[in-house]
Amino acid sequence: MVIDATRLTYRALTGRIPTGIDRAGLAYIEHYQEQAQALVAWAWWGFLLSPAASRRLWKLLLAPAPRSRVRIGFVLAWGTVAGMASFRRPPGRILINTGHLGLERGLYRMLLSRHRFRPVFFIHDLIPVTHPEYCRPGERNRHVVRLRTALERGVGLIANSQATLKELTDHAAQIRVRVPPAVTAPLASSLGRREPGVRPIEEPYFVILGTIEARKNHWMLLQVWRQLVERFSNAAPKLLIIGQRGWECENVFDLLERCQALRGFVIEHSSCTDRELNSYLQHSRALLYPSFAEGYGMALIEALTLRVPVIVSDLAAFREVGGDIPEYLDPLDGKRWAEVVMEFARPDSRLRALQVERLGHYQGPTWPEHFAIVDELLERLPAALPESARVASASSQLLEDAPPLWRSVLGVIQRRVVGGR
Numbered sequence: 001m002v003i004d005a006t007r008l009t010y011r012a013l014t015g016r017i018p019t020g021i022d023r024a025g026l027a028y029i030e031h032y033q034e035q036a037q038a039l040v041a042w043a044w045w046g047f048l049l050s051p052a053a054s055r056r057l058w059k060l061l062l063a064p065a066p067r068s069r070v071r072i073g074f075v076l077a078w079g080t081v082a083g084m085a086s087f088r089r090p091p092g093r094i095l096i097n098t099g100h101l102g103l104e105r106g107l108y109r110m111l112l113s114r115h116r117f118r119p120v121f122f123i124h125d126l127i128p129v130t131h132p133e134y135c136r137p138g139e140r141n142r143h144v145v146r147l148r149t150a151l152e153r154g155v156g157l158i159a160n161s162q163a164t165l166k167e168l169t170d171h172a173a174q175i176r177v178r179v180p181p182a183v184t185a186p187l188a189s190s191l192g193r194r195e196p197g198v199r200p201i202e203e204p205y206f207v208i209l210g211t212i213e214a215r216k217n218h219w220m221l222l223q224v225w226r227q228l229v230e231r232f233s234n235a236a237p238k239l240l241i242i243g244q245r246g247w248e249c250e251n252v253f254d255l256l257e258r259c260q261a262l263r264g265f266v267i268e269h270s271s272c273t274d275r276e277l278n279s280y281l282q283h284s285r286a287l288l289y290p291s292f293a294e295g296y297g298m299a300l301i302e303a304l305t306l307r308v309p310v311i312v313s314d315l316a317a318f319r320e321v322g323g324d325i326p327e328y329l330d331p332l333d334g335k336r337w338a339e340v341v342m343e344f345a346r347p348d349s350r351l352r353a354l355q356v357e358r359l360g361h362y363q364g365p366t367w368p369e370h371f372a373i374v375d376e377l378l379e380r381l382p383a384a385l386p387e388s389a390r391v392a393s394a395s396s397q398l399l400e401d402a403p404p405l406w407r408s409v410l411g412v413i414q415r416r417v418v419g420g421r
Contacts, residue, residue: 002048002117003028005038007099008061009076013069017244017271019211020298021124023190024160025098026062028122031371032096033058039095039111040076041102046111053079094378098122103146112153118381121150122158125295126167127215134215134292136247147171155381157182158374160296163317181380185373186321186365187298189305191274196282201267204345205238207284209277209299210291212253213246217290217313217331222255222262224338229261237345239266239288240280281308285344285352289313290331297321305364309355311340325358327351 008025011018018026029036038054040047049057056075060068095117102108103121112119128135128143135143150157151172159165162184172179210216218241228236245253256268272280281287287303289312300321303310312318314328327344329336344352 001032001036002039002093002095003032003036004041004095004097004099004102005029005057005061006041007101009038009040009057009072010042010101012061012064012072015069020187020296021099023298024122024124024187027187027190027367027370028096028098029058030062031367033062036096038079040080041108041111046107047076047080048115049076049079092383093117094381095119096122100124100143100146103149104142109149109153118155118383119150119153120156120158120378120381121154122160123147123150123164123168123295124160125164125293126171127293127295129171130167131215131293134213134248144175148175148177151175151177151179154180156180156377158377159184160187161317161320163315163320164295181377181382183373183377185370187296187301188365188367188370189298189302191278191302191306193306194275194278196279197275198279199283200276200279201238201240201283203238204285204347205240205283206286206288206341206344207240207242207280208288208290209242209281209302211243211246212241212249214248215292215294216243217292218249218252219255220331220334221288221290221337222252222259222266224334224341225266226255226259226261227334227338228342229265232342236265237285237341240284241266241268242272242277242280244270277302278306281306284308286311286327286341288337288341289318290329290337291315292331294318300326301364304359304362307356307359307362309344309352309359311337311344325355325362327355 008022008029011022033055036054036058037051038049038057040049053075057072057079060072060075095112097103097119099122111117126143126147128139129147132140147168157168157180159168159182165182165184168182169179208216208218208221212218221239225236225239241256255262256266281303286309287299289297289300289310291297291313294315294317297312297318300310300312300318304322304325310322310326312322312326312328313331318326318328327340329340340351343349
């Protein structure tokens with residue numbers, strides 16, 4: 001087996017905090033580390049690390065330590081040289097990609113064709129396609145290519161929810177591409193339940209968890225908090241924002257940096273350990289999740305697993321995960337969010353007490369259940385590659401990523417050598 005470690009390696013080298021997608025990737029490494037080699041695909045080439053270097057990389061990714069970034073750099077250099085012979089091994093090994101990264105590039109499709117991997121892709125969401133207004137410019141077109149790569153080249157697909165799989169199936173029908181064998185395997189919490197420790201904030205507070213980006217709807221929540229502060233003054237609860245700053249959110253950043261009314265009531269925490277997160281969630285009045293679009297909602301699973309009440313947007317993916325436990329609200333109804341937040345902030349809140357009672361019966365997904373579904377899929381994968389992968393031209397795919405000058409040169413070579421002229 002080969003696991004694409006490109007995304008996790010890049011984020012570790014740049015010091016990024018793991019997101020929900022990263023947590024899923026780390027769970028796959030932890031589960032398959034004894035039988036998996038690492039693939040790292042950057043720039044114009046891809047590198048398959050040696051088995052020994054792969055095991056070392058897995059340890060550094062699963063348990064970061066001081067100077068991990070330097071050590072990862074050495075492992076990549078040493079493992080690439082030692083692993084060059086691995087490219088000459090018999091084709092047909094399973095390749096698992098859990099992070100979407102690189103699927104839009106001709107290089108990646110070239111690697112799949114050249115080494116005849118049997119790719120299995122984890123599909124987290126179709127948000128850039130269904131809600132492009134919440135993403136970076138050009139992200140929709142890139143994600144369309146990623147999905148086409150997964151559909152045409154994949155021998156198997158894994159979706160985190162039925163909602164995601166339905167959107168993928170609908171998209172495949174629109175572009176007239178068949179869907180390979182696919183399963184829904186819900187993700188489990190990676191936090192683990194710990195004693196919450198000392199209360200980190202004395203006053204009642206709420207948590208919103210995730211990268212600060214447009215679709216997470218931080219802006220609405222900050223407007224709600226501004227109104228609460230104006231109305232209740234010091235009796236207003238605190239809001240703890242846990243997550244790194246993302247994109248397309250300058251209005252949110254402006255409020256965080258310059259709004260005097262929010263000073264002391266809204267706290268931004270951009271780097272948070274799992275131990276700290278565990279404590280922050282368990283002491284909070286609730287997790288707030290006012291997103292406009294989600295493929296799954298790892299933070300929701302983490303909160304529910306810790307028996308923390310949640311107030312969330314009324315989304316199909318959230319209902320699939322949370323059932324009748326959360327308090328579901330319209331993400332545009334700021335007035336209702338303000339009312340429910342203040343109700344949950346009360347020490348004798350009946351609404352919160354009812355949800356805590358429902359949480360006592362919650363049985364969330366587990367990693368053993370997840371990988372039982374995945375392993376069953378892997379066992380029934382076809383031994384042969386899809387026809388689209390067998391007939392793909394590596395040279396034409398390489399042209400897609402080349403700079404204009406090199407594209408012209410490579411085009412001439414392709415016409416003369418491949419075309420026989």
